Amino acid sequence: MARAKIALIGAGNIGGTLAHLAAVKELGDVVMFDIADGLPQGKALDIAESGPSEGFDAAMSGTSDYADIAGADVCIVTAGVARKPGMSRDDLLGINLKVMKSVGEGIAAHAPNAFVICITNPLDAMVWALREFSGLPHEKVCGMAGVLDSARFRHFLAEEFNVSMRDVTAFVLGGHGDTMVPLTRYSTVAGIPLPDMVEMGWTTQEKLDAIVQRTRDGGAEIVGLLKTGSAFYAPATSAIEMAEAYLKDQKRVLPCAAYVDGAYGLNGFYVGVPTVIGAGGVEKVVEISMNKDEQAMFDNSVNAVKGLVEACKGIDGSL
Numbered sequence: 001m002a003r004a005k006i007a008l009i010g011a012g013n014i015g016g017t018l019a020h021l022a023a024v025k026e027l028g029d030v031v032m033f034d035i036a037d038g039l040p041q042g043k044a045l046d047i048a049e050s051g052p053s054e055g056f057d058a059a060m061s062g063t064s065d066y067a068d069i070a071g072a073d074v075c076i077v078t079a080g081v082a083r084k085p086g087m088s089r090d091d092l093l094g095i096n097l098k099v100m101k102s103v104g105e106g107i108a109a110h111a112p113n114a115f116v117i118c119i120t121n122p123l124d125a126m127v128w129a130l131r132e133f134s135g136l137p138h139e140k141v142c143g144m145a146g147v148l149d150s151a152r153f154r155h156f157l158a159e160e161f162n163v164s165m166r167d168v169t170a171f172v173l174g175g176h177g178d179t180m181v182p183l184t185r186y187s188t189v190a191g192i193p194l195p196d197m198v199e200m201g202w203t204t205q206e207k208l209d210a211i212v213q214r215t216r217d218g219g220a221e222i223v224g225l226l227k228t229g230s231a232f233y234a235p236a237t238s239a240i241e242m243a244e245a246y247l248k249d250q251k252r253v254l255p256c257a258a259y260v261d262g263a264y265g266l267n268g269f270y271v272g273v274p275t276v277i278g279a280g281g282v283e284k285v286v287e288i289s290m291n292k293d294e295q296a297m298f299d300n301s302v303n304a305v306k307g308l309v310e311a312c313k314g315i316d317g318s319l
């Protein structure tokens with residue numbers, strides 16, 4: 001069977017890491033697209049030259065011509081401007097909305113059958129705009145946020161409990177931002193819900209609350225440390241997990257920014273929810289029951305995303 005084709009739109013920090021991971025995991029041949037002259041070609045060549053040592057078979061190429069993404073099975077979009085210190089995700093809105101228009105049109109023209117994973121921030125609004133501009137089916141366009149947010153949550157929890165992160169599951173809902181909703185009731189250590197871990201004396205409610213807040217601020221914490229850019233290793237790894245679920249029809253249950261139409265009382269709206277990802281793209285939105293407090297946090301998050309979408313409509317009248 002022919003190798004899958006993976007198009008990476010944006011060859012910056014996340015794009016380069018995506019390319020390297022896709023190659024090392026032999027998920028398929030990789031085409032990196034960027035408007036920066038020489039950048040995608042340079043990174044593609046550099047990664048290709050790591051092939052003999054690592055021992056992977058995957059063709060790597062770089063381009064500034066959308067025609068070269070033709071027939072891609074997966075497109076992962078990181079094109080745009082990354083958050084700088086002091087800049088909120090929302091500040092990025094105007095700049096990255098224009099980028100989504102050109103990317104959406106490029107994908108629609110050359111890779112209309114691809115599974116598209118958007119990473120560009122502000123994520124929930126950008127994935128919605130990208131879907132609108134591309135016109136692809138809703139189940140084939142989603143955003144990467146929840147996998148990263150829950151990975152951060154799992155990392156902090158594993159550190160707190162001094163156990164392997166493999167035995168920690170975490171559940172995060174809502175928009176990717178300060179209003180995200182980490183759900184402790186649905187997060188576990190080897191199946192033991194976090195509130196039970198507090199009762200068992202493994203941690204305190206105060207410590208758990210601090211971890212939840214650190215998870216919400218996870219992106220900003222990295223920006224503050226790096227000073228010249230935002231996180232890229234973990235975001236790239238998270239998106240690769242989603243791409244692999246699609247390419248291998250794994251039916252993974254992963255949280256992502258998905259189009260929700262009917263579930264959670266939403267009508268046609270992109271927000272972070274648990275989904276099943278397989279060969280059909282986002283095959284299912286999993287609707288969980290929430291208590292009053294959780295519902296209030298989720299509603300707050302949805303309203304924040306709605307505000308961003310409205311702002312996009314204000315900027316681009318065609319939306």
Ligand code: APR
Pocket residue numbers: 009010011012013014015033034035036039078079080081082083096099102103119120121122229230231232235
């Ligand atoms: N088309 C294609 N590529 C573009 C376009 C465009 N219209 N505009 C910008 N780019 C490219 C830039 O040239 C740059 O190489 O997008 C790349 C972005 O890379 P970085 O600045 O290194 O940003 P990165 O850290 O990869 O993050 C990308 O993901 O998490 C989000 O907030 C983050 O929105 C940001 C995105």
